[in-house]
Amino acid sequence: MKDTKLENAVQTDEIKITARGVQVFYGDTHAIKDVDVDIADKMVTAFIGPSGCGKSTFLRCINRMNDTIPTARVEGDIRIDGEDIYDRRVDPVQLRAKVGMVFQKPNPFPKSIYDNVAYGPRIHGLARDKADLDAIVEQSLRRAALWDEAKDRLAQPGTGLSGGQQQRLCIARAVATSPEILLMDEPCSALDPIATAQVEELIDELRRNFSVVIVTHSMQQAARVSQRTAFFHLGHLVEFGETGHIFTSPEDPRTESYISGRIG
Numbered sequence: 001m002k003d004t005k006l007e008n009a010v011q012t013d014e015i016k017i018t019a020r021g022v023q024v025f026y027g028d029t030h031a032i033k034d035v036d037v038d039i040a041d042k043m044v045t046a047f048i049g050p051s052g053c054g055k056s057t058f059l060r061c062i063n064r065m066n067d068t069i070p071t072a073r074v075e076g077d078i079r080i081d082g083e084d085i086y087d088r089r090v091d092p093v094q095l096r097a098k099v100g101m102v103f104q105k106p107n108p109f110p111k112s113i114y115d116n117v118a119y120g121p122r123i124h125g126l127a128r129d130k131a132d133l134d135a136i137v138e139q140s141l142r143r144a145a146l147w148d149e150a151k152d153r154l155a156q157p158g159t160g161l162s163g164g165q166q167q168r169l170c171i172a173r174a175v176a177t178s179p180e181i182l183l184m185d186e187p188c189s190a191l192d193p194i195a196t197a198q199v200e201e202l203i204d205e206l207r208r209n210f211s212v213v214i215v216t217h218s219m220q221q222a223a224r225v226s227q228r229t230a231f232f233h234l235g236h237l238v239e240f241g242e243t244g245h246i247f248t249s250p251e252d253p254r255t256e257s258y259i260s261g262r263i264g
């Protein structure tokens with residue numbers, strides 16, 4: 001299995017994240033089993049697979065969010081630009097500024113729109129002065145395609161926005177610290193079709209500047225937004241490759257069954 005995976009791994013792109021022999025345990029539950037993958041820069045990689053197969057668990061390895069779960073134990077090697085992110089010298093808080101995350105349910109802080117976006121730059125000391133912070137907030141809201149809707153109400157609470165706007169605010173908050181990687185865990189599952197389409201369009205824009213990894217339950221969404229797809233099943237990374245190839249000519253029968261709707 002490992003050889004097939006590596007043969008299918010994308011070798012020609014510029015690689016941002018490499019994972020080798022990754023295992024995750026929650027107590028006695030073995031949730032991720034010996035995963036090897038190379039994730040390309042400036043592309044969208046989708047993680048798909050049936051419920052409970054380990055997509056979110058593996059996503060959380062990339063910014064060490066599993067560190068916050070007491071029963072979770074991660075083994076193996078994960079590197080970003082060749083740097084071992086589990087090295088003792090790596091500060092997880094700094095890592096999470098470099099590897100931003102957007103969650104399933106929009107979770108703006110109970111603060112103004114401005115302060116939501118300014119939060120990360122403030123705690124990481126990224127702005128020289130107020131004018132600089134204003135510029136970061138504006139640029140982040142523009143990148144999240146929210147500036148036009150938010151510019152006249154920056155002092156109003158983020159929680160007063162619509163669900164789709166809140167999710168774009170969370171994307172603006174994530175990009176405000178100039179991350180290199182954006183992790184998205186089912187970012188559209190709480191959104192209506194119009195807001196989903198806006199966020200999907202935004203994801204396509206974001207890949208110009210970031211490496212984006214998205215967990216999705218929707219195969220249509222994976223096909224629309226991603227260039228690379230990883231199919232997980234029972235904790236294994238079964239198949240990984242170009243999205244079009246995975247959806248039209250999957251090589252593993254488990255992938256074929258899943259995309260044709262027979263499992264999951």
Ligand SMILES: Nc1ncnc2c1ncn2[C@@H]1O[C@H](COP(=O)(O)OP(=O)(O)OP(=O)(O)O)[C@@H](O)[C@H]1O
Pocket residue numbers: 026029031049050051052053054055056057058069071217
């Ligand atoms: N905090 C936790 N504590 C204990 N077990 C967990 C925890 N989080 C996940 N698991 C277990 O690890 C396995 C993988 O779960 P994970 O949430 O990563 O799957 P998933 O593919 O993202 O699922 P879904 O699509 O339903 O969100 C499952 O067996 C799940 O029950």
